[in-house]
Structures are given as structure tokens and as C-alpha cells.
Amino acid sequence: MGLPIKIEQIQQLILLIRGKKVMLDADLAQLYGVSTKRLNEQVKRNRDRFPEDFMFQFNAPEKTEVVAKCDHLANLKFSPTHPYAFTEHGAIMLAAVLNTPRAIEVSVFVVRAFVRLREILSTHKALADRLAELESNIETHDEAIRSLVSAIQQLMTPPAAGQKKIGFQLREKRAAYGRR
Secondary structure: OOOOOOHHHOOOOOOOOOEEEEEEHHHHHHHOOOOHHHHHHHHHHHHHHOOOOOOOOHHHHHHHHHHOOOOHHHHOOOOOOOOOEHHHHHHHHHHHHHOOOOHHHHHHHHHHHHHHHHHHHHHHHHHHHHHHHHHHHHHHHHHHHHHHHHHHHHOOOOOOOHHHHHHHHOOOOOOHHHOO
């Protein structure tokens, strides 16, 4: 078929809601080439294929937040229904339930987009962990450097009047040494 779909386009449709990476029913319907109404009808007919970890329905605050953040969802603002969100597994199940050639083909792109996003997040986590390790090392080094500077400053400070000097002292008068 050769769809002009790029994984990057799909990645932009993946949202983080309730700590899960999801895609909205309207976005998936558009990708799969069906109406949102038809997509949701198929979900209702096959409800046992969509447990909570595959799909959930937005509540009012979530819907408001998503509409405010995503320009392409502005038409949901006045909709009386709350959209459904599908996890990666839910999006794959949708393709199976819809069973259209386009849905099956696009589901491969959707899976790849979720996988790439997971890889990117894992890379960022590894970088964040390394950065935290470096910051810890810098803090340890900063403390050691501060201690070293403080010790040098103490050595450079002349002793106060009346304080006995420690170490080798030169005397100005040679007679004090008993010189002949």
C-alpha cells in the first residue's frame, strides 16, 4: 500500500495521561481510516478485548487539559463525550478489531512509534542517571577543594601577636650562637 505516514507524525500523537503513553480514539480513527464513531462502536462490541490497561475513558479535567494543550483536538472542546485513550496494546487490538487493510498496515507504524518513544525515554533516563552521578562527584570534589583552600588560607595567615612561632627561626645576632 505504501502509506505516506512517518513514525515521527505518530509519535506527536502519543500523550502521557495517568502515567501511561496513550493515543486518543480520534487520532487512531484518522490513522486507521475510519470514523471515531465506528472505532468506538467496535470497541463497545468487543469490550472484553479492551481491559483497563489497554484503554480508558478521559474524565472531564483530563479532557480539558488535553484540549488546551493539543491544537488538533480543539473540536473536542464542546463535545459532550469524553474521548477514549488507548495504550500501545489497545492500539494494536483496535487494528485487529477493525480488521481493515489500512488499520493493519498503520498498526505497524503505531507500534514502531511507541517503541521508538520508549527507546528515546530510556536513553534520556540513562543520561539523567549519568548526570546525577556526575553532580554527586562534583559535590564531593567541591567539598574536598573547599577543605584544601581553607587549609592553605590557614597556612598563609600570619600568626597573631603573642602567639609562639613554630619551626626554624633565624636570629639576627650572631653572638647568640657563641661565635668566636
